Amino acid sequence: MNRDQIRSKIAELLGDITDNDDLALTDETTADDVDGWDSVNHVKLIVALESALKIRFDSDEITAPDNVGALVDLIAEKLPSA
Amino acid sequence: MCKLMDAEQFPSLARLTEAILAVWPQHRRYLQSNFAERDTDMLRHSERLTAMILRLADSTEGGLPALATDYRFLCEKIILPEEMHFRRTNAYRLTRFDDALEQVYSRKEFMTRYMNGLLVSDVIWLNHCRCMKHYADTFLPGLPEGASLLEIGPGHGLLLCLAAERPGIGEITAWDVSEASLDASRHSLEVLEAKRTASFRQVDIFDRSQRRENDLFDAIVLSEVLEHLEDPAAALSALFDLTRPGGRVWINVPANSPAPDHLFLLRNADEATALVRNAGFEVVESVVYPMSGVTLERAKREALTVNCVVVGRRPAH
Numbered sequence: 438m439n440r441d442q443i444r445s446k447i448a449e450l451l452g453d454i455t456d457n458d459d460l461a462l463t464d465e466t467t468a469d470d471v472d473g474w475d476s477v478n479h480v481k482l483i484v485a486l487e488s489a490l491k492i493r494f495d496s497d498e499i500t501a502p503d504n505v506g507a508l509v510d511l512i513a514e515k516l517p518s519a
Numbered sequence: 520m521c522k523l524m525d526a527e528q529f530p531s532l533a534r535l536t537e538a539i540l541a542v543w544p545q546h547r548r549y550l551q552s553n554f555a556e557r558d559t560d561m562l563r564h565s566e567r568l569t570a571m572i573l574r575l576a577d578s579t580e581g582g583l584p585a586l587a588t589d590y591r592f593l594c595e596k597i598i599l600p601e602e603m604h605f606r607r608t609n610a611y612r613l614t615r616f617d618d619a620l621e622q623v624y625s626r627k628e629f630m631t632r633y634m635n636g637l638l639v640s641d642v643i644w645l646n647h648c649r650c651m652k653h654y655a656d657t658f659l660p661g662l663p664e665g666a667s668l669l670e671i672g673p674g675h676g677l678l679l680c681l682a683a684e685r686p687g688i689g690e691i692t693a694w695d696v697s698e699a700s701l702d703a704s705r706h707s708l709e710v711l712e713a714k715r716t717a718s719f720r721q722v723d724i725f726d727r728s729q730r731r732e733n734d735l736f737d738a739i740v741l742s743e744v745l746e747h748l749e750d751p752a753a754a755l756s757a758l759f760d761l762t763r764p765g766g767r768v769w770i771n772v773p774a775n776s777p778a779p780d781h782l783f784l785l786r787n788a789d790e791a792t793a794l795v796r797n798a799g800f801e802v803v804e805s806v807v808y809p810m811s812g813v814t815l816e817r818a819k820r821e822a823l824t825v826n827c828v829v830v831g832r833r834p835a836h
Contacts, residue, residue, distance in 0.1 A: 469548060475812055476549065477823060480599070484606045496600035 438490075438516055443509045450485045454478050464506025490516065523550055529562060531569035535642070538587040546591070553645060553811045564652045568642045571677055571711055575638065578710045586635050590643065593636025601777035609822075611777055611784050616749050623780040633779075634703075638675050645811040646826040650742070650771045653806060653828050655681045658738075658769045665689040666737035669761065670717075671724060672744040674700065676707030682740075683713035691717040692736070694724070724757040735763045742771040745794075746781045755798035765835040767803065769828070770795055776824040787819065791827035800831030 438446070444462055452460035455473035468474040474482075483499050486492065492515040502508040523540065526533035536550055557565060576583040604612050613619050624630060641647045659682060662668070667689045673679045682688050695701045701719045708716055722729050739758050745751040751772075758768055772794075774785040785791055788807040796802050808826045809818035818825045 477810075477813065477821070480602050480606055481821075484603065487607070494603075496596075496603055499599060499603065500595055 438513075440509050440513060443512050443516075444505060446489060447482070447486070447505060447508060447512075450489060451478075451482050454481050454485065462505045464504065464509065466505040467503065486512065492516065523547065524554065529566045529569075531573050532562070532566050532642075534573060534583070535569050535587075535639070538583045539590060539639070539643070542584065542587045543591040549812070550643070553643065556645060556811065561648070561652065564655070565642050565648055568648065568651060568677065571680065572638055572642060574711055575675070575707060578706070579635065586639055589632040589635035590639035591636075592632050593640065597633060597636065597779060598777070601779055601781075605775070605777035611781050612779065614749070614782050616747075616782065619747070619780040619782060634675065638677075641675070641677060643811075646773070646808040646824065649808040650826050650828055651677065651681070653808075654678055654740070654742075654769060654771075655685075657804075658767075658830060659685045659688065662688065662738050662767065666766075667763075668692070668738040668740065669694065669736040670740040670742070671695070671722075671758075672700070672741065673704040673717075674743070676704040676711070678740060678742055679704060679717055680708055680711045680713045683708065683715050683717065689737070691715070693717045693719050694722040696721065696723045724754060724761070730761070734761055735766075736761055737763050737766040739766070739768045741768065743773065745770070745772040746776065746778075746783050746785065749782055751783050751794060752797065755794055755800075759799045759833060762800075762833040764833055766833050768795070768800060768831045768833075770831065771826060771828050773824055773826050775818075775822045776826075785827070786822070788825065788827040791829050795829045795831040798831075800833055802829060803832050804828075804830040 448460045448462045451471065451474065452458060455471065455478060457472065460471065468479065480499070483494050487494060490512065492512065498511060502511055522533060523536045524533040539550065540547055573583065576586045579586060601612060613622070641651060664687045668682050669692045670679055671694045673693045673695065679691065679693055682691055693701065693704055698721050701721060705719055739762055741758065745754060748754055762768060772785055772791050774787055774791065788805060792802055792805045806828045807815060809815050810824040813823050817823065
């Protein structure tokens with residue numbers, strides 16, 4: 438997956454969790470910018486990403502990303518190289 | 520950056536929230552929405568609790584900054600990993616007391632930070648704060664004049680202190696299996712200069728041989744204890760025996776609340792009510808307080824943390 442595909446997957450899963458069908462994310466988007474992206478839904482997003490992408494986050498990594506771009510980078514590191 | 524709380528109206532809350540933001544600026548949005556949920560009555564109650572917590576902080580190593588740091592540690596390093604485990608597996612990590620003893624209770628430094636963080640959570644986490652309010656404003660005033668009160672597992676001692684401050688409550692007793700925990704509760708009453716003290720005794724409620732003939736109480740308090748036990752039904756059965764006929768129990772137990780030493784997974788408030796009823800009590804009142812920022816409907820739908828407060832009465836005959 439490239440960065441755009443990872444970002445789209447995050448948008449798809451976060452949109453499902455927050456009931457927002459048209460969620461558009463950029464690398465600069467933060468949790469503050471998205472209605473319903475609270476701490477509970479953040480944990481649900483992380484677990485959904487783990488399940489969808491067959492990756493695993495350490496708990497230290499969960500709170501680290503400041504924005505979507507940092508989360509994309511973190512996921513990219515975990516995915517096997519194409 | 521604007522102040523979170525009005526320091527003139529709520530000086531203790533202003534000090535506490537500023538201390539938290541000093542070590543955890545990213546927590547501002549949570550704190551803002553959390554306190555926006557509280558009406559004036561709840562804010563006054565929060566201020567009262569916070570004043571107590573600040574006095575305890577003064578007697579804690581590292582003072583208020585250490586407490587604020589440990590609150591962040593609790594949220595990020597203790598609860599979050601357990602929450603992840605819970606969301607992945609739909610179960611708590613541990614189920615056996617011996618494992619909790621080995622992995623949690625025996626780690627002294629970890630326990631100090633855990634307890635410090637929980638002390639702060641009593642005012643910051645809305646579900647905790649509301650339970651304390653129910654205890655102070657509803658349960659205690661509803662007890663008959665001179666009612667004797669036993670608290671089992673008094674921990675930081677805030678509930679004991681609220682009872683000691685309440686006119687009309689009779690003799691106050693505190694039990695715990697751990698002498699160190701009793702020392703901590705005793706210390707809290709001293710630091711908070713409670714109007715009177717309690718009678719402290721090391722007791723394991725599961726060991727009938729440790730009970731005395733006159734161990735009968737008009738009111739028994741069990742707050743955030745059942746989830747730490749392998750057999751909560753047996754604990755409530757022991758409580759029934761210790762309650763004077765016509766007396767009341769105040770049970771506070773969280774559901775869907777992962778923590779490293781939580782063993783008993785309660786799924787909803789109905790299960791809490793059933794536990795109390797099955798022990799022989801009549802259920803007088805049952806209230807549910809969802810975690811901060813979450814409606815009760817959402818908590819039910821998504822299996823999020825709620826605190827269940829159940830008031831039971833032992834039938835008079």
